[in-house]
Amino acid sequence: MSAEIVQLVEQAGPYLTTAVSAYGVAVFTRAESAAADATANLGRRVLQAVWRRRDAQGRAELEAAVQDAADAPQDADAAAAVRQQIKRALREDAELAAELARLLPPAGETVHITASGERSVAARTIGIAVTGDNATIRR
Template sequence: MLTEIDTLLGQVMPAVEAAVGAYGVGVLTRAEDEAAGATVRPGQRLLARILHRGTDAASVEASVTDLAGRGEDPDVRAALRGQLKRALRDDPQFAGELSAMLPERPAAQATGARSVSVTDNTGIISVGDGATNIQYR
């Protein structure tokens, strides 16, 4: 279950971060905008669903506010991700709802020399000449 949650978070967080990056704290109250990009709109919808879930909305709002002000700080991003992870772990049905809201991911395509097409990876991918790759477990 935890791996599935991490996979879902890997899809949810970029959309949420894009929405916060585009609108800052205003993403919490901003109505859907026709000019919003394909990544921003899903992030807005995901955030609205997360906030209207009813559990710990104030903490999520505080984390979104922090992310809007300090989005480059990995600790701020990790704090929001941690809150969402707890919510998803505690409510598997909620995980299904968020997953259903995500746009279909196009099939990965690799073209050209040394191209790599990856949809899910837990290891090293290297295409560089003479690269030394070490993966510690």
């Protein structure tokens, strides 16, 4: 297995765990949520990217692994099974590896984001943030 795949999966690990804990199997159909933290949203995007590129059998296997991890959040083996599914997908799809590398922060980079004060917003990346009253957002 290439070192690049191992590194990508290690980088994605905390995001995957947070997304599975937050969404469970709904992670595959869930839209980005302003209420969810950035870690859960990034993990959701990683899992959705992998899921989209899998065939029916691969999707079923990934969903089963995610369900097991969601059902037993403290089970390291269940979390490892999700990572193993990601590794399998990366070995089979070089374009997926490039996509995940673009999604994940560079290896070793630590990001600290702090918001302080009423209606403050803190984000590394953001689509729309509204802190005012009576706002209307159209997409």
